[in-house]
Amino acid sequence: MSLSTGELAVTRHLLVHGPATRGDLSDLLRVSPASMSRLARSLVEDGIVAENAEPAPGVGRPRQILSVVPGARHVVGCKLTATRAYGVVCDMLGDVKATAEAALLAPRSDGSVPVDGTVRVLAQLVNRLGRKVPSVDGIGVTLGGVVTDRAVVREGTFLGWRDVDLTIPLRHRTGLPVVVSNDVTALAREQLWFGAGRTHATFGVITVGAGLGFGVVREGVVVEHLIDNGHLLAHAPVDGRGPECSLGHPGCVAAYLNRDDIERRGATGPARVEDAARALGHLAATFAGALQSTRIVLAGEDITEIAESPVMAATVADRLRPGPHETQRCVLDITVAPLTFSDWARGGAVTSIQAVLGAA
Structure with a gap:
């Protein structure tokens, strides 16, 4: 389930910048202490955030530090090339827990890689990678070309695709929310939270x-x-x-x-x-x-x-x-x-993390 605007702001800040106190977050995000307490309580109850005493407290009462629970969500990211699918499963911090890859079907006579066969390969990768974590909460697929609405491949440069909605069949096979993105756009999303x-x-x-x-x-x-x-x-x-x-x-x-x-x-x-x-x-x-x-x-x-x-x-x-x-x-x-192709797949995973949390 997507987070509220306030919950997302807190979670994103903790993911990008690391642990912080309620007071610091209240000042940085410009919300009242009372609102910050409500947001923190909700995130802790949902298991997304943990609150613990400062490891080495100074004089006086130890401060309570909020931090993201890495295993609160897991997602699979996949990168498609002309011939193979590369997959990773990541936690909330974008850390890769396992990798896998598989060959795609050979192109048809018109040069296009079969969509149904690609969906089948992707679903198999999701199943394989899903065994490495408690559960999978979403899927992010990336490829070279033009993608609209995080769903429709208008131009699949290396796959020979035109106007292919990849989300519907993959969601039907896996039962999971799916986002599709241009591979460089996904990399920019990964850099936005965990890089530049x-x-x-x-x-x-x-x-x-x-x-x-x-x-x-x-x-x-x-x-x-x-x-x-x-x-x-x-x-x-x-x-x-x-x-x-x-x-x-x-x-x-x-x-x-x-x-x-x-x-x-x-x-x-x-x-x-x-x-x-x-x-x-x-x-x-x-x-x-x-x-x-x-x-x-x-x-x-x-x-x-x-x-x-x-x-x-x-x-x-x-x-x-x-x-x-x-x-x-x-x-x-x-x-x-x-x-590497696994790094490209991680971009898809981070895109899925953001979508699962409700980030634009």
């Missing part, structure tokens, strides 16, 4: 792997639908004399960072990494400027080698270099998060 969002209300996520992905968080709210699914950023020009991407743009970001474009022209060696690092540096700086945020998260299977190149650091530094009469200085906080 702890210190920055507005930030951007860039993923580099099978394709380029973008996530946006503005003032603590995840942007569910980008106007172009990141197309404008992915095809921003870097070098007009550079190689063409698959759409014919000379020297755009995708030409240097999209795995398919790189493999198509057979680019290898240090020069490829340097070109990719330069493109990524320009992309990160441009994205930060557009969002007016100092925090950018770089993630994905192909990110480490590129982000560690000194060429990227030099490119960002050059973009940040002020003019001779400018007094304002900007420093970007760029973090790198290499991802």
Whole structure:
């Protein structure tokens, strides 16, 4: 059952920032002490929050500390690729308790992966992972493409899907609430509660792997639908004399960072990494400027080698270099998060945690 607005605010703060006293929460969330007491009592009675005496009290009466009970809820997160489903089961803190994976059915003659077969595979993963925890409270599925209403896959890029509602058949098979999300959007949600969002209300996520992905968080709210699914950023020009991407743009970001474009022209060696690092540096700086945020998260299977190149650091530094009469200085906080498919699945799990608790 979803939490009330007040209960959700308390639970979210404890999840994101850790244990706190009723008094501290009352001040931080701007609610009266009496209201805070009612909210805390309700959450403790529901088993979501525990209240215990401070471990090492000072002089006087020990303070009572509220903290989330990690095992109060468990959810399964699944990441779909073109050929496999990767699953994790997580507790309230997003900690992974077990992982599993399974092959999807081969595509049909039209190139689409069978939906009914995929639902069956997902349900089997949920059953396997559910044996590792007392119970499962929800499911979050992520994939590359465009998803609306956290349910309908309008464009399943790697699965060949169009207008597929994945929630209804999966809910029917499992009896559990289901949310479906673009994989990078889910990663942004995970970062909002357990990563960059702890210190920055507005930030951007860039993923580099099978394709380029973008996530946006503005003032603590995840942007569910980008106007172009990141197309404008992915095809921003870097070098007009550079190689063409698959759409014919000379020297755009995708030409240097999209795995398919790189493999198509057979680019290898240090020069490829340097070109990719330069493109990524320009992309990160441009994205930060557009969002007016100092925090950018770089993630994905192909990110480490590129982000560690000194060429990227030099490119960002050059973009940040002020003019001779400018007094304002900007420093970007760029973090790198290499991802396995289980990490991608964790994004789905965190999305499910938020949905189960009633977060938007």
